[in-house]
Amino acid sequence: MEMKHRSFLNGLPGVEIWVFVHFGSFCILPSPYGISKVLELLQWVADIGVKSVCLYDPEGVLKKNKEPIMQRFSSANLSEEAAVNGRLVTRRNLTLEFVSFEDGKEAVAKAANYLFVKHYANGTKEKSDFTEPQMAEALGAIGSGGADPDLLLIYGPTRCHLGFPAWRLRYTEIVHMGPLKSMSYGSLVKAIFKYTMVHQNYETTDALVAVPSCGQKFETSFHPPPFGIKENYHVIHLHFHLFTLFGEFNLMKNGS
Amino acid sequence: MDEDSSSISRVLSVGPVPDHIAFIMDGNRRYAKKRNLLDGAGHRSGYLALMNMLKYCYELGVKYATIYAFSIDNFRRRPEEVQSTMQLILEKIEDLIKEESMVNQYGVRIYFLGSLKLLSKPVRLAAERAMVATSGNSKSVLSICLAYTSSDEILHAVQECCGEKWDEGSALESKGAGNGLVFLKGNENGKIKPSIVVKDLEKHMYAAVAPDPDIIIRTSGETRLSNFLLWQSANCLLYAPPILWPEIGLWHLIWAVLDFQRNFSYLKEKTKLS
Numbered sequence: 441m442e443m444k445h446r447s448f449l450n451g452l453p454g455v456e457i458w459v460f461v462h463f464g465s466f467c468i469l470p471s472p473y474g475i476s477k478v479l480e481l482l483q484w485v486a487d488i489g490v491k492s493v494c495l496y497d498p499e500g501v502l503k504k505n506k507e508p509i510m511q512r513f514s515s516a517n518l519s520e521e522a523a524v525n526g527r528l529v530t531r532r533n534l535t536l537e538f539v540s541f542e543d544g545k546e547a548v549a550k551a552a553n554y555l556f557v558k559h560y561a562n563g564t565k566e567k568s569d570f571t572e573p574q575m576a577e578a579l580g581a582i583g584s585g586g587a588d589p590d591l592l593l594i595y596g597p598t599r600c601h602l603g604f605p606a607w608r609l610r611y612t613e614i615v616h617m618g619p620l621k622s623m624s625y626g627s628l629v630k631a632i633f634k635y636t637m638v639h640q641n642y643e644t645t646d647a648l649v650a651v652p653s654c655g656q657k658f659e660t661s662f663h664p665p666p667f668g669i670k671e672n673y674h675v676i677h678l679h680f681h682l683f684t685l686f687g688e689f690n691l692m693k694n695g696s
Numbered sequence: 697m698d699e700d701s702s703s704i705s706r707v708l709s710v711g712p713v714p715d716h717i718a719f720i721m722d723g724n725r726r727y728a729k730k731r732n733l734l735d736g737a738g739h740r741s742g743y744l745a746l747m748n749m750l751k752y753c754y755e756l757g758v759k760y761a762t763i764y765a766f767s768i769d770n771f772r773r774r775p776e777e778v779q780s781t782m783q784l785i786l787e788k789i790e791d792l793i794k795e796e797s798m799v800n801q802y803g804v805r806i807y808f809l810g811s812l813k814l815l816s817k818p819v820r821l822a823a824e825r826a827m828v829a830t831s832g833n834s835k836s837v838l839s840i841c842l843a844y845t846s847s848d849e850i851l852h853a854v855q856e857c858c859g860e861k862w863d864e865g866s867a868l869e870s871k872g873a874g875n876g877l878v879f880l881k882g883n884e885n886g887k888i889k890p891s892i893v894v895k896d897l898e899k900h901m902y903a904a905v906a907p908d909p910d911i912i913i914r915t916s917g918e919t920r921l922s923n924f925l926l927w928q929s930a931n932c933l934l935y936a937p938p939i940l941w942p943e944i945g946l947w948h949l950i951w952a953v954l955d956f957q958r959n960f961s962y963l964k965e966k967t968k969l970s
Contacts, residue, residue, distance in 0.1 A: 498966065545894045545927070552854040552892040560862055570851050570858075598959040599934045602966055606846060606926035613919045614934060 475508050477620050481595075482513065482534070484625050488632060492535040494589060498602045500540030509536070537586065544605040547584035554578045579607060588612060591635045593628070595620040701946055705756050708950065711957040714910035716760035717753055717949075718925055718932075721746060723916040723940030730940070739784050741942035747798055752949050754802040754836050760906040762839040764924045768811065768848055782819055785842070789822040793829040803835030809902035810844030811852070839906055846926035853900035857892045903928050910963075911952050915941040931967040933959060 478495070485493055495502045495509075502509070513534060555570055555578050579585045588608045592601065592615065599616035601609065615631045617623060721742055728738030746763065753761050765785060771778060792799050792806065799806065808823040815823070823842065898904060908928040912921065917938030921929065935952045937944070956963075 541930075544930070545897070548850060548854070549892055549894045549897060552857055552897065555854060556858045556861060556892060560858060570855050572847055572851065575847075575851055575854065597962055598955075599936075600932060600959075600963065600966070601929065601934070603930035607850065609921060609926050610845075610847060610923040611920055614921065615919055616934075 475505070477623065478502070478509060479512050481620075481623060481628070482509065482536075484628055486513070486534045488629065490534070490632075492537070494537040494539055494586075496539040496602075496604055498541040500538075500542065503538040503540050506536075506538055539605065541603045543584045544603045547579060547582060547605065548607065550582045551575060551578035551584070554581055575607070591615065591632065593617050593631055595623060701752070701755070704946070704950060708953050708957075709757060712960045713757045714953060714956050715758065716762070716907055716909045716911075717758050717952070718762040718764070718909040718912045718929075719746070719749065720764045720912065720914035720918075720922065720924055721941040722914055722918055724942060726916065727940040727942045736780055736784065738942065739781065743784075743788055745942045745944050748946075749944060749949060750804075750838065751798060751802070752946050754804070756949075756953070759835075760837045760839070760909075762809075762841065762903065762906060762909060762925065764841045764844070764922075766810075766842050766844070767923065768814065768843055768845045769923070771814070771843075782816060786819050786822050789819075789826050793826045799830060799833070799838070803833045804830060804838050805833040805836070806830045807837065807839045807905045808842050809839050809849075809905070810842045811848055812843060814843040837906055839903065841902075841924065844902065845923040846921075847923055849902045850897075850927060852902065853897045854892075856900040857896045860896070861892060898927075901927060908932065911935055911956050913937070913944075913948070913952055915939055915944055931963050933963065 482493060497503075513536065555574065558578075559570075576585065584605065586608060588610060589612050592604065592609070592612050594601065594614065594616045595618070596602075596616075597619060599614065601614060613635050615634075617627055617631060724738035724742040726738070727733075727741060728735070731737075733741075750761055766781065770781070773781075791797060798804070806826045806829075808827060812820050812823060819842075823840075903925060908930070909925060909932045911933045912925060912929055913935045914921070915937055917936055919936055921934070925932075933952070933956050935955060937948050937951070939948065
């Protein structure tokens, strides 16, 4: 069986999938072998048409050793804003983000301090409870914001998210891909394909949907789409077309 | 537990036994549809499955169990479904605190975790009664997440920490010992020493009544955590068997425990690093 088209997401305007690639066993890297595997994986991800990738390892090894990755996917037009926020737009229009354990609980503690200073600094205690948008804004202000990932691919010995920022994991599909050394293109494609097949159990529509890339997610397996999601139905229909495209292709077995 | 199950339990006990297992009981409604059952029957079957799983856990030596009974997101369901689910929850809470229930048999202390103020008064009062009635039990713990999401839990912890720091600062101010915490009135800038750390937040988490889970089991093959124990699950094995919740049985628990034992060293090392 052959893969007829690799970049099957190309040419679909508005389609944006965020894939967070999570390396559970990255503490044994970096080594030339390890970094080359990461580069290969990112190349596959970019070929598939994924727009944004976040690389997570608990110890922050990738964050400290991102130069070879950025050199490979470097962009001449790196904006200051992107650099400040820790997200780097590459030549292939692939947004990269590097996250580690300190961006999880520690970041929430920093956000709590931010909220304390902002809402209690005038010497009066505000009576209303903090809201999720306020928390999201606080996390963004301290440099740990960002949209929730649609899909978290775990490359490691076990299915465990190892402290990925809790605030961003609420409705993320978490898939265990096995050890990094055994990674395969076919498995990656299969995981993304399976994600697009996730039936979100809407009660009012039978469309296959993906979560719109509006930075807000809803737990749709429990309830009908709330009002806020109606304006994003066009994204839902595009993903439905994506499902159709997948149906035309024969995926390579045990990809290579 | 029958003899065979006891034997299996003894074999498993040779290796490390998880201290805390959490369950996302997904698939009750699909089970009812699959079996052409009446509305609500899926949840009742799910309750029976839950009682069995809890018994297996406590027999195995798992001290803490947490279940995701009702998410804050679930309030967005059809009102009649929310109403009937709440009625069932009320009924089952009352069953749990009866003399002859599993709870007393295994010495289980019950906690309800979540924003309980969102619940109707009868359910909230029943939950409070259950917590009081079982407060003397100490062999095992059952945490029931009701009107819960992790994001609400984190927000609550942040709110409590801010309130606590404010109270500390105010107390110091009133004694005349500002110690760096100065609240100036009007439009002047205050010098406030930010001092909330992770330990402060963890103290105020709803789930602080139990250690972090070792395994989270979500049925129906769904791979999401759906805003459940996200803060507590950093080094937790996530197991997603492709069966509906009422279909879960001892063998699934055994598989989960074996997987936990296989990965024990790795997860323990990760816990130390974090």
